[in-house]
Each structure stands twice: as C-alpha cells, then as structure tokens.
Amino acid sequence: MPISVRLPDDSVRELRDGATGADLAQGIGPRLLEASLAIKVDGHLQDLNAPLPDGVKVALVTSKDPNSLEILRHSTSHLLAQAVKRLFPEAKAGIGPVIEDGFYYDFQVEKFFTPEDLVAIEDEMRKVSQEAHAVVREDLGRDEAIARFQAMGEPLKVELVSDIPADEKISGYRQGDFYDLCRGPHVPNTNKLKAFKLLHVAAAYWRGNEKNAQLCRIYGTAFHTQKELDEHLRRLEEAKARDHRKLGKELGLFSFHPEAPASPFFHPKGTIIYNLLVDFMREHYRVEGYSEVITPQALDVSMWKTSGHYDKYKENMYFTEVEEREYALKPMNCPTHCLIFGAGKQSYRDLPIRYADFGRLHRYERSGVTQGLTRVRTFCQDDGHIFCAPEQMKAEMASFFTFIMKIYDTFGFEEVRVMLSTRPEKRIGSDDIWDLAENALADGLREAGIDFKESPGDGAFYGPKIEFQVLDALKRPWQLGTLQVDYFLPERFGLRYTRADNTEGTPVMLHRAILGSLERFMGILIEHCAGAFPVWLAPVQLTVLPITDRVQAYAAEIRDKAQALGLRAEIDLRNEKVNAKIRDAQMQKIPYMLVVGDREAAEGTVSVRHRQKGNLGGQSLEAFFTQVLEEVRTRAHDHL
C-alpha cells in the first residue's frame, strides 16, 4: 500500500509504504536531501530516517528552518560525547542539552578537562564527523536500557533511565561506536556537523543540586556554516570588549579592592554618572508624586524579626553588636518605610503615599556569586514603596507601567520583557493572600495590555513580583525593574489608615524599582553603549584640543565658556600632536572634540569632531553650544 503525504505547498506526494523523510527528499531532488536535517510531521520534528505515516502534513527541515539549529547543536553535543568517550573512556556521561547560543555536555571525571584537552577533543570531533557515521534511532524498553547503560559503564545514564516509568519506551541514538539516551531528533549523519567550537569547561552540580557531585561541563556552540560560527565568535569578542569591568577601569569610572570585596569604589567620573542617574530619577519622582526619605543603615534586629527578614533573609544580612544590642545593616528599605508610614495617623485622603529612597543597602552574597557591578555586596536601589488603599492599586500599577517604559526609552532600551514571579517555597503569610497578590499583578499586567511570562517560585519571600528585563545593544537580556505587591509587611507592622466611613483599613504596599540598582544599572549601561555614554551622562562631554601653543588661550576661553554653560568640559594642553590628542579623547569616548588652531582662533570658531560621526567641520561656538545643550536637555541617546 503506498502512502501519501502533503507538502507545505499543499501538493500531495505518493510514497511507498515505510518511506522516510529521506526518501521523500530524495524523490524531490538530491540537493534537497543533502540540505535536509530533519522533517516536520504534522508540526512535530522527526528524524529524516523515520518512516512516515500515511496522510500527514510534512515539511523538510533545512538550515533555513529556525528549529534546525537546535537539532544541529543537539547532534553536536552527542558528537562531543562520542569524542570524549574515545579519548577518555573512563569519563561518565551526564546530560548534554542545547542551550541559548550552543550546547553543553556534563561528564564525571577524576581530573577536570584542561583547555588542551578541549583542543584534542575538538580534533577528535572533526575526525568522527569525517567518518560519516549514520545517526540511527534505537528505542529500548526501560529495563533493557538500564541493562545496556550498565554494560556500558554509564551509572549517570542508569540513574536517569531509572527515573522513567517502567512501561515507557526509551529513545536513544547510535552513531558508530557511541550510543546515547536521547529524545531526538538528530541530523541523519555525523558528517552534517562541520562548524562547531568548544568554548570552555566549568563545573556543574549533577542534576543542578548543590548536594550532588560536581561534573565537568564542556560548553560549545555550532552553526550551519563556518561563516556563521565565525560571526558568532566575533560577537563574543565584541561582548568582551564591552565588558563593563574592563571599560570601567579604562575609563576611570570605578575600582575594586580586597579591603571590601565585591564592593565598588566609584571614582570621580563614575560618581558623576551615578549622581546623574539619581538626579534623573528624582526629576521624575517630582512629576510622579513620590516623596524622598532617608532612613538608617543599621537597625535593631527586633525590626527585622517583625518584617520577617530575620527568619527568611538572615543568611544575606550583615550583623553587628553595640552596647549588647544586635543590629543588622539594611538589605532592603521596606521595613524602614513602614516605620515612617506608621509614625503618624494616616487618612484615606493621604493615600497613596509614595516614598522613594536612595539608601545604601548591604547584602551578604556568597563569595562565588559576585560579579563586577552586576552582583555586589553593597548597592543602592532606586527604591520606592507605595502605600495605597486596595482600590487604588490598579491605578498605581498602571501609572507605574507608563513610568518605567518612559525611563527605559530614555536609555534606548526598546525591547522590554516582563516576567511574573510567583510564590517561593521560603515565604511568609497564608496562601489565600498569595492568591490575591498574584492575581492582582497578573490582572494589572493584562489590563495594561502587557505580555508576560510566568516564573513560578521566583517571587520574594513577602510577595510575588513582576520583573522587567531589557535587551541591550547586543540583545542580551538583563533584569532591571520590579513591581511587587505586598499585603504582609503592612499587616506585620500594624499599619492602618482611616477610611471615609471612619473605619480602619490596612494599606497595600507596592515595592518598586526601575533601574534596579544603580550599580548594576551602570554596569549594564556601560555594556549597552560600549562606554560611549549619551552626552547627558558622559563624565566629560567635550574636550578642547589646541593644535599649537599659540592658541592655548583661545582654547581655554572655549573650555571656560562651556563650563559656564554647565557643560563638563576639559582641555588637552599636553605637548602632543593633535592626532595623539584625538586618539586619547576617542579612547576615553568623549562625545565631542573641539579642534582649534590658528584658523579657528582668527575666525572665532571651532572645528567639531564627534566620537562616532568623525570630523563635522567648522562651526560657530554659539551653534555648537546650542546643539549640545539641546542634546543634554532632551537626554538624547545615540541610535547604535
């Protein structure tokens, strides 16, 4: 009995019974067969060599299909495992999934792989690829699979298979001397795998559990063509060049010292940016109806017991003792804001009350988790807490959404992803209140027409949270802002307000931040703009470059005028050629360089050079200043 399948163009093809995707591709043309990696059957990916059922819709998957890269990478991870088993037969294979931008494979080994091992493994992978092994699916019963992996000396695989219900079929793949547990699908032959690279080794806990043994993980990536691979490696280099730790040092923004691990020291230039960010937020707070407050750094532990931090957050806090009283440095501002709210009698007429706080926070982070400015032990949030009546919550959420988007837009973060993180295991309060809080956030998002994904179990101990992620110039996601609903803290601190009918109510507390932490935000911003800050944030906005000593006085006059206008201006009086001065200014990413020589001095003009646009030619001082001041006023950002 022949079978028939329907192609994407709705044409129908007759095939012999038992025909595979490969047969189909061959029938259409040998070039298509060559280009095909898998096949979609009624929308589901399948191996090219699997028999096709009758009457299905099929689509051959070539490198043009977005799913094909995943298949390619998955197959490459098997190729990696095969090569490792050849060179290191004693290595026990763990798992080898596809991840964003590549894949990894975990191995249990006596001695961790070295970079030299990686080179050898990669060479072996190339060999296996050239040997052109067919990749063949071999399904087994569960017990059969356990027996096989036991015989192969793969205890980790045995463990994985043992967790699968006894009656389930186990799918696996064979390529030459290598067999692996896998759902598939895979490319039909190892010779399809040509453009790959192993990137680095790292440790990873078996099954992601800290209590388990650590395996040696090899990270790699693969692409359809060498050209795409090279392009990807180039992007990695580009990301490295933008690393905020590197740029922070080169641009003189901040430094780190062993005296205070994971705690940034902001130098004058970094402090300028830091303060400008705070000013920027303050300016919006005035419009949005926030009142700034200042609260203490060290507070009695009794307060942290009331707030629940002592129970649920203790391992992240710093403690100190004075006069036999125990204090903790604040890891968050919220309890202090509750104390301020509770200090007076509040009426419904006063609500919502919005407190903003740029207080310094300290959180003890385990030594291995800190990273540059993005994960530090002391930082400052653009923190705010809104106390409102339950019926005001929706409106507060809606106006916060507009607020946050406006801020992100200023920095050129055009794409924003939103996550809803729900109740974690470690939490305070009853489940019905959590239901209430989670629903409030989800409804708020839906009403605002904001798409979001759920992230179960990732909420704060006192409430669920909405997290706002932005994509930077290299399309990397970063978490910045947050909005959290909290019914518990107001309750625990006994906060009340008087309603219009003279009864008492408990306010709802919204925790919110937009930049997240100033430290992390600065780190992300540095990487986003590659250190070339928008003019309003640039620590030095312009530098005057006199060509000869004869025009030093004129150059100084320009610098003084710029400073009088409130611009951050410098002058380069070094005995250097103008080329050298330009080079240094470029490396410092100073937005504007004003080259002045005898000609400019005579005409009373400046020759303007922009760090990205290059030489803009002569301009009158007035025209130049007007334009730069406008750029600063509007907080313009470069479209990169």
Add this chain to the structure above:
RNA sequence: GCCAACUUAGCUCAGUUGGUAGAGCAGCUGAUUCGUAAUCAGCAGGUCGUAGGUUCGAAUCCUAUAGUUGGCUCCA
C-alpha cells in the same frame, strides 16, 4: 559556598627544565609647535597577591590564605 583557572611596574602582558626580574603603553624630563586615531630621545618605576615551607638558591616547586575570572547553586 562548591569546581577550575588566574594574580609579575599605574595598565596590558613576556619570563624556557628553580640560578636573585623584562617589553609596550601610561608617568617624569628635554627636544619638536605639528590640522582630525599614537613625534622623537632620555629617565624613573617591581620585597613577582599575602604568609609559611622545600632548596646552597624560589616569580618558578609544595601548603595555607586573600582577591579576581569562568561556571554551578543562589540573586537586584
């Protein structure tokens, strides 16, 4: 916290099997006065992360410790 790697001049990095440190840039001094990404010359600069140990002798080998990096686990 765990695993691995790294730590040499202000910065970026050399330093071969252990034989008492080297370059470029930056800095200082001098010469040069120059039109859009590095002018030339000279000088100065380091108890090789820290503390122990092995050795006739340690930047190099061993141990401990601190910090950083890549991951894991956690997280703004």
